[in-house]
Amino acid sequence: MFEIDALRLLVTVADTGSFTGAAVRLNYTQSAVSRRIAALEQQAGGPLFDRLPRGVRLSPAGRALRRHAVDVLNRLSRAEQELTVIHAGHGGMLRVGAFATANISLVPAALREFGRARPDVSVVAVEGRSATLMERLAEGELDLAVVSDYPSGLPSADGITTAALLEDELFVALHREHPLAGAGSIDLRDLRDEAWLQDAYGDRPTMLANACARAGFSPRKIIRIAEWTGKFGYAAAGLGVALVPSLAAWAVPAELALCRLDDPALRRTIHLALPAAAPLPAALKLRDLLREHAEDRLGTLP
Template identity: 35%
Template sequence: MAEWDIRKLQILRTLREEGTVTATAEALRMTPSAVSQQLSNLARQLGVPLLEAHGRRVRLTSAARLVLRHAEAVFEQLERADAELAAYVRGEAGQVRVGAFSTAVPALVVPAVRALRESAPGVSVRVREAEAAEAYDLLAAGEVDLALSLAAHAPTARDPRFHVAPLLADPLDVALPRDHPLAGAAVLRLSDLAGESWIFGGSGPWADITRTACETAGFSPVQGHAASGWTAILAMVEAGMGVALVPRMAAVRGPSAVAMRELTEDRPVRHVVTAVRRGAQEAPPVRRVLDALRKARPAPG
């Protein structure tokens, strides 16, 4: 296969446009002898004559015109690559693969993607729902570029693989039956519900969050029923089977017979963080997605 040299092909192309070696040298800020030497080297590399004498000047051979005909497609593709690379450097192009836990997808990732369609349509975001353990395995394996998780389940700052940064503090509200005596209370503390039957998962992140929040408020929650899906949890609350903590970010719309109450004191929160492979936070498309996620954060309640 012939040895193709882009720089020398550009010189040949300029010679076709300028018409003389002298004019080509001036256009490229080279000496005429350097232009001639580069074209002679290119002819040897390709194994065909590229120039022929034409009076006191030179002109391109038919082989040179054939070479340039094919080279034009290369030049065109390189122009596209230059434009795309420049857009990448500005954070306006590139693909970012995001692994995020279930409630973060509709509350944060989807609004961020919508905003990016307007501000940086060249940035493509691929979303994969994944809880913390899986998300960090995917991040370490290079299968996602950015992970969203709860801070309680994120790697520690001592982990050299990841750069972890806080994103938001998500308040936890209480779901009560509409006819509950405290549903209309002017002030509601978590400790006021110490004697209630609680609904949360038997294990996993949400069970840990519920137990930790209640214990911080001074009591251990009595688990009346176990469920992990919000539809099931709220249906049981509606039926008067118990109460439940619900993350504000989940934006859960409960049945009309469920009262969603904001805690006025000792309000628990869950902290959400972002993580990327260490050093990748400087990649322009990743920075653009991180910025979009920050802007997508709901206003504090």
């Protein structure tokens, strides 16, 4: 494989028409240019220059190699320029991961402001569960992730730093005709006869199960619904009630009422996750915007 410096030297000799001219332009000695061209010719399998009484000119093989060398050097120059732009926080691509309810309002609001501040940066948004997002961040597939410690603690990954972004309270969503829909705060025990809508599978205790246990009962019925639109649809039809994080409050349909619960443990913490080593300036800019928008998303219920 040809070395970049050797290709650059080949192009310079061809442009100047002599080893002496190339030596002056590149601050080499003439003997050094001669040695390096000889080594390149040996690697190429034959002469790249015709030696003339005054100067040199490219051989047919030299013309072919010069064509490729110019292409390679131009590509490298563009790559250097692009990397400079990326490291300055302008241009390039920013890959952002977030879990579902963070994508309802918090992340889109920050990305809107980011687009105004960094219009040359192309954003790729990825949605997934927090554990998956942390894995992708550790593998270099994401540049920033918004993750949660719900339902089983904050996931960890090597080479990743996390910082708390906000506390996210969990409410209960009821049909507006539910007898408790107008209550300011509900005792969880008053919901012991309700069917609960949730997507958790398996034997791992959920936040709902733990809260019900603290209140002295077990949920009468669990209806497994994975997507938030489905949960809202079932609740709007009066088929059950659901825990809804405040981050999702902006998407709750008008047929539902959100009520606070009297269990202070019904909350989760949202975190920002970044690579520990040299996060992109664009990622740091988005981090700052997410922090600015965090409290705005949690003020009052719609």
